[in-house]
Amino acid sequence: MSVPSYAATILVLGDSLSAGYGMSEEQGWVQLLRDELPQHQIINGSVSGETTAGGLRRLPSLLASSQPDLVIIELGGNDGLRGFPPNKLKSNLTKIISLSQQHGTKVLLTEIMVPPNYGPRYAKSFTQIYHQLSEEYSIKLIPFFMQDIAADKALMQRDGIHPNEQAQPIITQWMLPWINQVISE
Template identity: 80%
Template sequence: MLVTAFTLILMCAPTHAATVLILGDSLSAGYGMSEDQGWVQLLRNELPQNNIVNGSVSGETTAGGLRRLPNLLESSQPDLVVIELGGNDGLRGFPPNQLKLNLTKIIEISTAHGAKVLLTEIMVPPNYGPRYSKSFTQTYHQLAEEYNIKLIPFFMQKIATDTNLMQRDGIHPNEQAQASITQWMLPWITQELSD
């Protein structure tokens, strides 16, 4: 109820039409469902006055997102870049320092292009070991602090433990989870656009 009320207050605040680029992987690309069922499309429905560009690709790593970023920035000219990348880096066991280097470049290129940046926290499954898991997630907190950007808590934390909200692979959220993801992301994005 509080989140909904907060969201309504933010949505009523005067804002200009803005372009938001979602730079993500399968969690934002709507893997396993039609595009109009994914949370990014639901976000478009919530923010019809803004241009929401989904630059997400299933299987994407931070390195892949970094390679695609310049063209996405040029074509969309975003006011805000929401970075939802790193899950595939973690699943492949890539070292956290490589993750940090790629995310650092993504942040710097986005801000140099004149866009604000929101970073989404990513966590890896606990079976990767506590040392790797902690180091991996801390990377996002370090970057948020170093670049003074807001860090969105990982939207899959509660969803991943609910089998009713997950696809059979146990990795991807299903159609029923998409509205929850949208409501999780919406106030962060709306607040950033209104600042």
């Protein structure tokens, strides 16, 4: 995979999984990504507890201030944990993708899954939204980076929800090829 010679501005629009919840910002995967891609400016617009509605509200000012070449959308987990209706999730993500693309920005969407105790019907309809939007908007969908991490207690914080410091390099390496591919297109 070739890495572009130009410096891209990358905006990560996420929740606690990208904000580095429970650790210093320097230990989170977004900072580790900065270390891997020093030629690019990587802006972490992630906020712990963020929903898709909150991300949508903050997006216009983030787009205006950072002028990103790429927006990585890692949102939806808190919508799912709060049991929000899937159609609301889809509506908000659709608006986030559309706003980003209208701004001339490439988009990478990260798949989000809810825990199985939310029931198979809800979990399936929730995850399908990410696949539908990926197809509908012709954007790359990154498979859920927490799937293998969440199954390994050694990579999770005590709350059982958030990845710990040891998981951060794994997330960085998971994201890196997707980011390089989209930036070099």
